[in-house]
Amino acid sequence: MKFTPDIEGETPDKIRQFQDFKVKEILTYVGNHSPYYQKMFSSLGIQIGDITELQNIRALPTTSKDDFHRHNWDFLCVPRSHIVEYTSTSGTTGYPVTIALTESDLQRLAYNECISFTCADGTSNDLFQLMLTLDRQFMAGMAYYEGIRKLGAGLIRVGPGLPAMQWEIIQRLKPTALVAVPSFILKLIDYAHLNNIDLNKSSVRKAICIGEGMRTQELTLNTLGRRISEAWNIQLYGTYASTEMQTAFTECGQSRGGHHHPELIYVEMLDDDGNEVPFGTPGEITVTTLGVEAMPLIRYRTGDIAIAYQDNCGCGRTTLRLGPVLGRKQQMIKLKGTTMYPPGIFDLLSQVDEVVDYVIEVYTGELGTDELRINVLRKGRDDQDVVRTLRDLFQAKLRVTPDILFVSQQQIEKLQLIGQSRKPFKFIDNRK
Ligand SMILES: [Zn+2]
Numbered sequence: 001m002k003f004t005p006d007i008e009g010e011t012p013d014k015i016r017q018f019q020d021f022k023v024k025e026i027l028t029y030v031g032n033h034s035p036y037y038q039k040m041f042s043s044l045g046i047q048i049g050d051i052t053e054l055q056n057i058r059a060l061p062t063t064s065k066d067d068f069h070r071h072n073w074d075f076l077c078v079p080r081s082h083i084v085e086y087t088s089t090s091g092t093t094g095y096p097v098t099i100a101l102t103e104s105d106l107q108r109l110a111y112n113e114c115i116s117f118t119c120a121d122g123t124s125n126d127l128f129q130l131m132l133t134l135d136r137q138f139m140a141g142m143a144y145y146e147g148i149r150k151l152g153a154g155l156i157r158v159g160p161g162l163p164a165m166q167w168e169i170i171q172r173l174k175p176t177a178l179v180a181v182p183s184f185i186l187k188l189i190d191y192a193h194l195n196n197i198d199l200n201k202s203s204v205r206k207a208i209c210i211g212e213g214m215r216t217q218e219l220t221l222n223t224l225g226r227r228i229s230e231a232w233n234i235q236l237y238g239t240y241a242s243t244e245m246q247t248a249f250t251e252c253g254q255s256r257g258g259h260h261h262p263e264l265i266y267v268e269m270l271d272d273d274g275n276e277v278p279f280g281t282p283g284e285i286t287v288t289t290l291g292v293e294a295m296p297l298i299r300y301r302t303g304d305i306a307i308a309y310q311d312n313c314g315c316g317r318t319t320l321r322l323g324p325v326l327g328r329k330q331q332m333i334k335l336k337g338t339t340m341y342p343p344g345i346f347d348l349l350s351q352v353d354e355v356v357d358y359v360i361e362v363y364t365g366e367l368g369t370d371e372l373r374i375n376v377l378r379k380g381r382d383d384q385d386v387v388r389t390l391r392d393l394f395q396a397k398l399r400v401t402p403d404i405l406f407v408s409q410q411q412i413e414k415l416q417l418i419g420q421s422r423k424p425f426k427f428i429d430n431r432k
Pocket of ligand 1 (some may be wrong): 252253254259313314315316317
């Protein structure tokens with residue numbers, strides 16, 4: 001098997017033609033098998049045969065997370081007896097949704113991850129240490145496992161957490177690559193420093209960073225990414241994926257966004273009104289899954305905002321690339337005309353040493369506009385000094401300055417416990 005498909009080096013025109021064919025194929029399939037889409041098409045009087053060009057897909061309504069949640073089993077295109085795996089979304093933004101997979105879907109998933117790891121310079125000579133769960137209906141864990149097997153590389157299934165055990169295994173089995181959440185890689189670094197382990201003498205050469213962004217909008221490393229690479233000379237590869245789309249966008253060695261795999265998914269980047277935004281402009285990642293048998297999705301709005309790029313990549317691939325997720329669509333903040341998302345603000349705050357902890361609050365001001373208050377627990381220098389540093393940083397990066405309020409440890413803890421979440425809140429949305 002060739003792990004870099006030919007289509008990834010074709011001209012944009014060829015890729016469009018190819019996707020044209022694949023999209024029509026999946027539309028016909030859901031028209032024949034999906035109760036949800038059959039109902040939708042017939043209520044709108046849509047004949048699938050009329051959709052002769054990829055552009056006409058825009059005549060179809062988008063599918064929201066809420067649609068998928070409320071009509072979960074209407075999306076199933078096969079008899080229940082054909083389902084092999086029941087996976088689930090994490091439910092961080094509401095109730096979990098079940099994603100059922102057939103044997104063919106599992107094979108598609110393995111293929112997806114195999115070409116994704118190839119994109120991240122993975123070869124059969126690599127030994128991957130998996131620092132994530134393979135249970136709890138977690139699709140990605142299974143996908144990485146099967147993808148690496150397909151690649152012919154070696155695997156160590158350690159699971160999440162336990163830095164001491166991870167290091168014991170790194171030193172004993174000498175993996176070349178880690179698959180881990182970037183903030184956990186920081187914990188590995190801390191453990192190494194405390195235990196006199198020389199990071200740069202370890203066998204590890206690279207890490208596939210899952211679940212959290214480690215780049216800025218400009219595709220440079222964010223604070224998290226920088227902290228890792230300053231301590232440890234390893235190549236970092238970002239990846240964006242979700243359970244619903246059953247597909248990953250993984251960076252190559254050029255670190256210029258995650259590559260699109262045209263045989264697996266069709267991507268549109270949409271604005272609030274459902275119009276496509278130009279390349280280089282933030283838009284909502286909207287996907288149509290290709291080749292999915294059990295629960296294919298048509299024009300599924302992920303709620304994730306990112307920037308897509310279409311210029312040729314140094315790795316030779318001509319496919320579209322997705323920059324890091326800038327934030328969730330419903331968390332967008334418009335402060336004095338500037339658009340921002342909580343992760344970008346978190347990144348700025350984590351650049352200031354005196355900031356020990358924080359909670360950002362957005363609310364509706366008297367004029368109906370968004371207002372932003374940043375509650376900071378600080379150490380070290382006095383309030384005025386820290387305020388000046390923060391104001392300068394916000395002004396330089398975002399061109400606006402929010403209200404900054406210093407609070408005590410108790411006040412921060414009280415703010416973080418608002419709501420029912422088990423995770424402490426860093427972002428509170430009190431907008432009307
Ligand atoms: Zn590339």
